[in-house]
Amino acid sequence: MASGGADACAVGVTHLLYLHGFRSSPQSFKARRMADWMRTHRPDVQWWCPQLPPSPQAAAERLLDGVKDWPADRSAVIGSSLGGFYATVLAERLGWPAVLINPAVEPARDLARHIGEQTSWHDPQDHFFFRAEFIDELRALRPAALSRPQRYLAVIAKGDEVLDWREMQARYADTQIRLIDGSDHALSDFDIHLPQILQFLGLDRAA
Template structure:
């Protein structure tokens, strides 16, 4: 992505068991729509199957202009965002990103409920772990395209693994915090500055 180009298309990827109704997705969408009304915003409901999620992302962004797109991903969405950003050589913001998704989600095989609507159930199938493994990106090609916000207080993921995954990237390491980044409002300005939205 050219350093001088601005982003006109933004993809937001939610985490495991989450949805476009997540706190961070809604806060980010509100700021983007208010301050960058010309930017295309897309936050799809990702299917439980990682392969289907990847297909959805690729289909939904197929007509987006190369060099003018960016991606934001939270938790499992951060894992997907890394895969997406490496494919498209685009800018990426990662919010407490999952690093070893196949390893960490293997224990969640079986029936799960959605965070924002416990009445919604889905099954995380055993072969989804292999699908996650297939999406694992190698070392990032250009660390300057990445900005990660990582909380030492994350109760789900290890901050050392997260920071170690992105050597050379811009990292905002929070001394406390939590996995949900409950103080996300405090970081939105730095996220938007990094994205350079049109």
């Protein structure tokens, strides 16, 4: 495992956004674990983990509207998988620090085979339709480059069974990377990596 420094946030975060992945929800293991930690250790920090709509453009609009009053210098975002892609979009637009967990690098390519009716991982009764036009929305959202790579921490598992860790590493090559031997796409050993995430965001310090 290789990891960079974790000193991107000069000041502590007071507003934290968490973005889930494709077919996921705020009920994912990492989202719930992070929410529990924030509630127990940093209740002073405003926490938001919304359910994202299937449309990438609608998701981006909802997020930008939801954080429009957040302080630019004290806000941060964590995103997993497709949420990591969205987190990159927001970080580039808003200048926030971002933690990316096995982030989707080319979701327009990878999700093209998922066009059609889908179900949520955490609620099989919840159906949604992933439309062909959503692929174009993903292409339109993708940032061409990372303007300030030092504001990113990418947590990448070589054992990811869904995304290619080499592609993730190449996309975020100039950022701080925590490269994990093993693990999986869901980052089931999330608790092991939580201290570095908290340090990077300045959340390990008392309010």
